[in-house]
Amino acid sequence: KRRTLMKLRAVVDDCLAKHLDDSAVFFADKLVSMSAKGEQSHLDDVFLYCQALFQGGHYRRALTVMRRNGVLEGSSGVDGGGVNGVGAIGQGTLRFALLAAQCFAAGGEWDESLAVLGDGDTDEAREQREREAEQERERQEAQQSHGGTSSSQKNEKPNGISLTAALRLQRGKAHVALENKPLALIWFTKALEADPFCSDAFDCLISNHMLGTEEERTLIASLKFSEEDEWLRFLYTSMGKKYDEPDVQSGLEILEEIKKASDSVNDGHDGYGGDESANPDLQRLRDTLPAELIALSDNGEVLLARAEWYYHRGDFQKSHDLCLEILDTDPFQLKALPVYLAVTVELRKKNELYLCAHKLVEEYPGKAIAWFAVGCYYYCVRRFDAARRFFSKATSLDNAFVPAWIGFGHAFAAQDESDQAMAAYRTATRLFPGCHLPTLCIGMEYRRANNLSLAEQFFQKALSICPADPLVHNELGVLAYRNKDYTSSIGHLLDAITLVPHPLTDEWEPSVVNVAHAYRKMNDFDAAIEWYERALGLAPKCASTHTALGFTHQLKGNFQSNMGEAIECYHRALSLKPDDTFAQEMLTLALIDQCAVTMPPYNFVSYEPLEGVGAISHQGGRAISKSHGNQEQGAPGAAPVPTQPTEREEIDEDDDMEMSP
Numbered sequence: 001k002r003r004t005l006m007k008l009r010a011v012v013d014d015c016l017a018k019h020l021d022d023s024a025v026f027f028a029d030k031l032v033s034m035s036a037k038g039e040q041s042h043l044d045d046v047f048l049y050c051q052a053l054f055q056g057g058h059y060r061r062a063l064t065v066m067r068r069n070g071v072l073e074g075s076s077g078v079d080g081g082g083v084n085g086v087g088a089i090g091q092g093t094l095r096f097a098l099l100a101a102q103c104f105a106a107g108g109e110w111d112e113s114l115a116v117l118g119d120g121d122t123d124e125a126r127e128q129r130e131r132e133a134e135q136e137r138e139r140q141e142a143q144q145s146h147g148g149t150s151s152s153q154k155n156e157k158p159n160g161i162s163l164t165a166a167l168r169l170q171r172g173k174a175h176v177a178l179e180n181k182p183l184a185l186i187w188f189t190k191a192l193e194a195d196p197f198c199s200d201a202f203d204c205l206i207s208n209h210m211l212g213t214e215e216e217r218t219l220i221a222s223l224k225f226s227e228e229d230e231w232l233r234f235l236y237t238s239m240g241k242k243y244d245e246p247d248v249q250s251g252l253e254i255l256e257e258i259k260k261a262s263d264s265v266n267d268g269h270d271g272y273g274g275d276e277s278a279n280p281d282l283q284r285l286r287d288t289l290p291a292e293l294i295a296l297s298d299n300g301e302v303l304l305a306r307a308e309w310y311y312h313r314g315d316f317q318k319s320h321d322l323c324l325e326i327l328d329t330d331p332f333q334l335k336a337l338p339v340y341l342a343v344t345v346e347l348r349k350k351n352e353l354y355l356c357a358h359k360l361v362e363e364y365p366g367k368a369i370a371w372f373a374v375g376c377y378y379y380c381v382r383r384f385d386a387a388r389r390f391f392s393k394a395t396s397l398d399n400a401f402v403p404a405w406i407g408f409g410h411a412f413a414a415q416d417e418s419d420q421a422m423a424a425y426r427t428a429t430r431l432f433p434g435c436h437l438p439t440l441c442i443g444m445e446y447r448r449a450n451n452l453s454l455a456e457q458f459f460q461k462a463l464s465i466c467p468a469d470p471l472v473h474n475e476l477g478v479l480a481y482r483n484k485d486y487t488s489s490i491g492h493l494l495d496a497i498t499l500v501p502h503p504l505t506d507e508w509e510p511s512v513v514n515v516a517h518a519y520r521k522m523n524d525f526d527a528a529i530e531w532y533e534r535a536l537g538l539a540p541k542c543a544s545t546h547t548a549l550g551f552t553h554q555l556k557g558n559f560q561s562n563m564g565e566a567i568e569c570y571h572r573a574l575s576l577k578p579d580d581t582f583a584q585e586m587l588t589l590a591l592i593d594q595c596a597v598t599m600p601p602y603n604f605v606s607y608e609p610l611e612g613v614g615a616i617s618h619q620g621g622r623a624i625s626k627s628h629g630n631q632e633q634g635a636p637g638a639a640p641v642p643t644q645p646t647e648r649e650e651i652d653e654d655d656d657m658e659m660s661p
Contacts, residue, residue, distance in 0.1 A: 021056035314507025368398035543577035
């Protein structure tokens with residue numbers, strides 16, 4: 001019988017490993033019936049049976065088996081009643097508590113799940129006692145089998161995820177489902193403290209935006225990693241918010257350089273015959289990072305971190321290329337899709353959005369990301385009504401999917417429906433307290449509605465959540481400019497430019513132009529000209545910047561000098577945008593002022609054609625009135641009244657006619 005039991009256990013384990021769920025349930029049922037009750041091995045067989053039932057989707061049946069074998073007290077959970085009688089684990093262990101809680105959670109009974117898990121005060125102590133008891137039992141079995149004690153098992157800590165961390169993670173998930181985010185934050189943090197390798201807890205904190213930038217940085221710094229596991233700390237940091245993280249930015253840049261150098265070596269273009277060890281530059285780069293991290297340079301998570309970093313610095317094309325590299329390797333890596341969809345919308349690649357949305361809807365019709373992709377396509381083609389409909393469907397499928405809420409608000413804002421847009425942003429703010437973007441968008445809507453005081457309040461709140469986001473500082477600078485506080489405006493805008501990773505991309509050209517505008521308003525024309533020229537270095541075909549630069553030259557010369565530079569700038573602006581009325585008017589004034597300053601003075605010579613005729617008439621006795629009717633003769637020596645107006649008088653008369661009503 002003992003050999004049969006051992007064989008059945010091996011068969012069940014093999015069926016679970018091969019996902020033969022029905023076969024695993026069949027043989028595990030026979031195993032439990034054959035094993036002797038009251039022994040520890042019987043509880044192990046019951047747990048194996050419940051695992052097979054859980055993996056096969058038989059959640060109620062698994063709870064019934066646990067209750068029948070005395071490891072789960074109470075019967076109301078099985079019958080669908082309340083939570084009374086469910087909150088205790090009988091003679092079972094913490095592993096049964098975790099499995100029972102997962103069964104309740106799979107059925108959507110989150111209150112029962114929390115009741116089974118308990119308050120969690122004694123999890124670590126119970127886990128330690130159970131581990132010691134398990135080690136003692138294994139030593140006794142080793143003595144009976146081999147007549148000796150295995151010293152290697154003494155006080156050995158397992159390499160897997162801590163059971164305490166798994167229990168705390170399950171409590172956090174239950175509180176998230178019950179919309180109790182503060183308690184969920186506590187349990188997720190405790191799960192990471194119990195075991196830093198519990199990446200599910202960290203992913204829940206990041207995906208639900210429960211932590212601000214500084215809180216996130218403090219948590220990662222407090223995690224107790226061994227020296228050989230420091231690569232995981234870097235990976236966690238790169239998965240979080242990437243604002244003002246110089247270590248992450250430098251690490252990602254080094255990984256990119258290593259990849260380029262390795263590709264050059266593989267192609268044989270490095271001059272070292274394809275030998276990596278002979279390339280000193282490559283070896284120097286490898287020495288700056290842990291070997292484990294370098295080995296992960298082509299991993300999807302690391303590539304995604306680099307893509308997100310490029311997205312935050314405004315280099316959308318590089319971010320898009322990295323996302324394509326990820327999706328070529330793993331076409332349905334769902335974590336990479338939000339960034340890929342965002343940069344594709346920014347680059348206006350409608351065909352890619354269309355194909356991606358179709359594939360996702362076919363493969364994952366029940367996932368929020370699929371319908372979010374459809375909404376992104378309609379947003380890109382400016383069909384905002386359809387975009388709102390699909391963004392709304394994405395939020396209904398997954399209430400915790402923050403990109404869908406922000407896209408929902410953007411679709412309303414694109415049609416100037418500020419009230420509905422702010423309602424969507426407020427919902428996102430309530431659901432994701434650690435995400436500053438919805439708060440920032442609310443402030444932008446208030447600024448657009450010219451409610452500057454409320455806009456400033458929301459911008460300051462966004463700044464408190466994420467003080468290192470350059471977009472927040474840019475909006476504060478624009479708001480100060482609107483309030484005519486140009487000194488504060490320059491300060492915020494320069495902070496924004498400082499926080500952006502350099503070199504700057506054309507995405508941040510408006511911030512540079514805003515700095516120039518503020519300097520021009522303060523009559524610091526030299527600084528304004530310098531910043532306008534920097535902006536033109538980022539976006540040389542921006543007509544409005546050429547116009548602003550020409551206007552600054554015109555103001556600097558007080559409409560008397562520097563007209564040549566101004567005229568040249570206006571000509572460039574009009575070549576890029578011929579219908580720029582302001583540039584046309586300023587060009588006309590600049591040309592007039594230049595003519596007034598540069599043309600030599602005109603010496604007026606009086607031309608009096610009638611003067612000689614009058615003298616002859618007097619001498620010959622002929623009256624001048626024959627040719628001029630009853631016109632009176634002027635005084636001697638005075639200029640006669642001309643019969644036709646001069647050219648200047650014609651312009652004046654035309655001006656009078658145009659100005660008359």
